[in-house]
Amino acid sequence: MLATDTTAADPAVRTASPPTARERLDELRLLKEEARDGTDPKATERQHARGKLTSRERIELLLDPGSFNEVEQLRRHRATGFGLEAKKPYTDGVITGWGTVEGRTVFVYAHDFRIFGGALGEAHATKIHKIMDMAIAAGAPLVSLNDGAGARIQEGVSALAGYGGIFQRNTKASGVIPQISVMLGPCAGGAAYSPALTDFVFMVRETSQMFITGPDVVKAVTGEEITQNGLGGADVHAETSGVAHFAYDDEETCIAEVRYLLAMLPQNNRENPPRAESSDPADRRSDVLLDLVPADGNRPYDMAKVIEEIVDDGDYLEVHERWARNIICALGRLDGQVVGIVANQPQTLAGVLDIEASEKAARFVQMCDAFNIPIITFLDVPGFLPGVDQEHGGIIRHGAKLLYAYCNATVPRISLILRKAYGGAYIVMDSQSIGADLTYAWPTNEIAVMGAEGAANVIFRRQIAEADDPDAMRARMVKEYKAELMHPYYAAERGLVDDVIDPRDTREVLAAALAMLRGKHADLPSRKHGNPPQ
Template sequence: MTTVQENRGPGERVAELARIKGALREGPDPAATERQHAKGKLTAHERIELLLDEGSFNEIEALRRHRATGFGLEQRRPYSDGVITGWGTVHGRTVFVYAHDFRIFGGALGEAHAEKIHKVMDLAESAGAPLVSLNDGAGARIQEGVTALAGYGGIFRRNTRCSGVIPQISVMLGPCAGGAAYSPALTDFVFMVRGTSQMFITGPDVVQAVTGEQVTQDGLGGADVHAATSGVAAFVHDDEEQCLEEVRYLLSLLPSNNREVPPAEPCEDPVNRSTEALAELVPADPGRSYDMRAVVAEIVDGGDYFEVSERWATNVLCVLARLDGRVVGIVANQPGSLAGVLDIEASEKAARFVQFCDAFNIPLVTLVDVPGFLPGVGQEHDGIIRRGAKLLYAYCNATVPRVSLILRKAYGGAYIVMDSRSIGADLSLAWPSNEIAVMGAEGAANVIFRREIAAADDPEATRSQKIKEYKSELMSPYYAAERGLVDDVIDPAETRSMLIRSLEMLRTKHVDLPSRKHGNPPV
């Protein structure tokens, strides 16, 4: 690549600089760009242009080059060293970004490459602005040895230091293997694109050599695997354009840092709009299924919401939406999947979402319709006690405004965990259809009255009578309200207006926490 010559005049030097920067954008050679496009992938600069507002990108360290020698690297010293770094704006707000350039060393990370990323991460932390990484790299640059590995360590340390301070979003647009995969895992949200992005610690060849299992790259760590099975990917899209547009939308819902609140927008949806349709959407029979998404859509502004990890742990919903123009995080049981029961994956999914919302000053609304925790040997042996406690810890630790609403059933420990008053919900509301109890009436009657039922001339009639008695005495819609565990029983038609009024009242909430370095959650 041409370099600036010392004997040239100022005008010539400026022209030379322009040629160098133009060449940087074009890449090492046209064939490399063609190969990238042939795979259905954009170049690093093209991706940045889609992510940021038009003309807002400011690149830093564009002329950085590696200083490694040996293994042929001394003859290959391209500018940028395979990563584009800088800042721009998304919807007018500052966002920092780095993007691997697969056309240079396959986007592999070396010492200079890593130092560029460290620099932009430090700037994002100092400026208090979100960081977006556009990942398309082949891992550590083998020719640079341990210095490349140390570069990853610096990224991981900064990911951790920035956690809960600025939003961090990883966009997977190509391969990400080995230790490199841990940086996205440390960030708040991971986006992936079907067919072009994969993440795994050990590739298919190593897996086959060690375990004998045969699997493709997509089958091992493709977008759909991480969206539905591992839970690593919160969002999956069919192409890069759609993916980056959704990243922009997510950023519009988030604050720049943990000292700010999310940006509010004017709301044309009336605050006092009646939500009487909810009474029809939610069946009175607690055993009947329905889609909680329809409930969320009826409540939030314009029916618009952004669901996180839609395909993983589908028995719980985690969404970002707006109420009266202000961003809220909604956690809701999903009766349409496993009857809305809590299990290991649902607990972990909701816990991480609650922690994110709490870190970035996003109020929490919890919609409760839960029959309990999922029973089974597998759940117990896989650690439902420890891993289910993650959601309990997250709610108990959260200091943002918290409002819970019990739609129908709320049984056993799952009732407590789903942000009940006893673990710190600021307000607990309920519909007249609510049933709060240690367990369902049928199970409770079988335990409490088992001897009486067994001794009866007509056991079935006796059982039926005892179930009615238990429901009447201990599962009345007003039983919890009479004891101060529910603040108000409301008409479903008032749900939207009541939630908005409640959150407005809680906007100035302040919590004094005990002095501590940090807690010790059940990770």
């Protein structure tokens, strides 16, 4: 027999009518309210009790008011077993979408710790993959607001595969769009590698941590007892490991600084950073600069004060401020144009280059080059840090990273030698011989293979040893060496310095050089990619 349709004969079915459009809209509104507010008000209370904002509160702080457009708000997981089938919240624990920061498009995803502790499952990962693909296609920055407990163990290998998709997209987006990771909660295991692949990492003290293996595993394996913050807190990563570029006391300040950083960056690698009107005249002279740098090469000073005198309104954003303090990396503006600044810091280790300083500066130079940010280098470097630890730690390999980064950079590059510029460190710090477009020097500069005392001991070793008064002979030879090979104009006479300038005119000279180099175009040899030292 053929099956018959009995619905037409059923009066109850026949009289029922489908929901109206208004009824469907009411239903949709309730669903979106549930997706937005969650089903457990106590979860929000617990989040606030931890001193943490919710994911949506964070997005509201990051983006311009009313600009957020959410994607896949009603997405839910499809996993079964281990109780998951009974708990299928909307969003699946991650908010994704786009909005604007100062009117420019920014994509964002934010883990919602109230749902599964922000743990990543298959649907959760798929949402992140989608928003990352959208950011790459649209050519706009991507900000991740991280507050998750790692992979969702109930979903097994599907969750782990989700991380692989994120890492692959982080790598694909590297140097194409700015990627910023904001750590607002725990980040353990493989989850920590996504922030490590991005351009900048922000952390909040006390509430955010990052580590591959937690304190319990460390204790079980090594016997060492340590807290989560002691192992991977914001201060640890900002001062010791160098994983975090910025660390702040609260989420509001942290997110405000993310907005400030975004205002300095271009949308993608095909654009220049946004210019800003400056009320600070480009030709402003600074008499203070005459006295900031002592003529005595052994006396320290604060390079940060030099930078403040030169950039627009004394305002700049230092990157990795508390790690490798013997070198400064910062973003600022000069005549309204964003510039990257690399500068030796004589206040710390006399401004020498060591392993950490080389790594810090190399990564910063690469970031500037990727995103079309001109680089200005302030030199006062006595050399590389000597020592067994440095040599065994690979100072040759790490120093070569900075050398490679500068040699590979095609953005406008300007160097200014304030005082000492000795040996290989002088060459590495964007000297003219490795491709700096313009090199300037103050009259206090000393460019040489090494300091006069060391050079005299090598060159005049026999004369000093045979002299009746070795100390007097050494002093005379040091003076002679300085007079012949270390006077301020020696390098200029040989074309290694384009001009020796009045320190008071530094801002005007640099602004004019940047304006001239604005249209610079340089091509690298055709290749798949280089093989930089690791």
